Amino acid sequence: MGLRSNVSQRQRRLGQELRKLREAAGVPRSEVCRRIGIHTPHLSNIEAGRTACSEARLRALADVYGCTNKALIDALAEMSNASGKGWWTAYAKSMEARVIDLAELEHSATAHRSFEWLYVPGLLQTPDYMRCLFTRTSPAAPVEVIEEYVNFRLRRQQVLVEEPLPAYHAVIHEAAFHMKFVDREVMLGQLEYLVQLAQFPNITIQVLPFSADAHPATPGAPYTLLDAGVAELCTVHVEQPVASVFLGDSTHIDRFATDFSRLSSVSLASLDLTGHLGEGSLGLVHHLLYLMKEGKHAGP
Known part of the structure; x- marks a missing residue:
């Protein structure tokens, strides 16, 4: 062989x-x-x-x-x-190897824990939000290439609703909702979509506000912890501008897991409808939605 x-x-x-x-x-x-x-x-x-x-x-x-x-x-x-063949195989010639690897890894993960500074996590993005990001990142790319990126990411998102449902927990810094990477209307749709997603029983979304009193030290790059059936095979996916990094050493896993727990502990309560409207992540998102609709928000 x-x-x-x-x-x-x-x-x-x-x-x-x-x-x-x-x-x-x-x-x-x-x-x-x-x-x-x-x-x-x-x-x-x-x-x-x-x-x-x-x-x-x-x-x-x-x-x-x-x-x-x-x-x-x-x-x-x-x-x-494992054959390594799945829906992602159809994109092997048009996508970078690192995103093909990520799709396969997401497919087998039992749980996802994701932290983002400046963007909404990819598995939670609306198509319009994706198009804005891809177009800003690759302004010379043909429309059909952008649509290929969008279709690939949309297919990745199906992992959140396919059985067996993985647990998905995202902590998103409030800064992500103030960036001008996307238009105001696109951000409005994105925020409303997050509220909808948070109602799924396997999805937990928290917002880390600017007002957080304590801010634990954390890597500057966004990352996702992908749990496996056994602890020894858990992986951290760290996003970098040029190349993503996959870490599997137990020391790295423990460090990122600890960081994520601390980030979650200083974030607002989960973005769902179980609490009062004006409280927690839901309250902050509704406040941002109100300001954007009124044209008073300084963000997008």
Whole structure:
């Protein structure tokens, strides 16, 4: 079997996890290869995600490493057996590899925790909001290219309403609603859409207001924590201007999870209809809607 020329995030992560197990066990690479009957370069390619690892071989490796975590082994086997093909495959030639990887990762995630400074999170955006952002980002792009971006993001959003429903929790800084990236009417529609989305039982939306007394230190880039069936396979997706970063180390996961909990704790109550109209995230959003409709808002 030849080596892969393009390694997906799932394939890369599978190799990384197998390498972690080997290093934790302290078994020399040469000994591993002798016991399962492969050459050292083959094992190196498996750990780099450049070649496939069958379920039988994966379980043999786990046995050599003395791994008794059945849930983890089963989850790794599922990753190994996955074809990587889904609705996103149709966009492989028109979209960057990083967004294809993100779509596949979102598809398998059991929960999403997202923090955004300046934008509404992609999975919560209206089509008009998307078009404004894509057009501002790529002003020379043809209309059909912009529509391809919009269609791809709209398809990604279906993950929030497809069974099994994942838990989705977003913390959005109030600054996102004051930026002039989009027109006033577009922002009005976006805010109204957030109120609608917040009524779904699996979606929680909070606003971090300018007035928050405490503001925990947090990375400058927006990020999303994507939970997996087992804690060891959780991932942080950090958005960067040029290239997204996928982090799977437990230290990074713990840090971002702690940051998200602190951000949530100083944010306004959830954007839903269970509280009083003038309170929490719902109250702030309705206040912004009123000001925009009256033409008094200094934002978009």
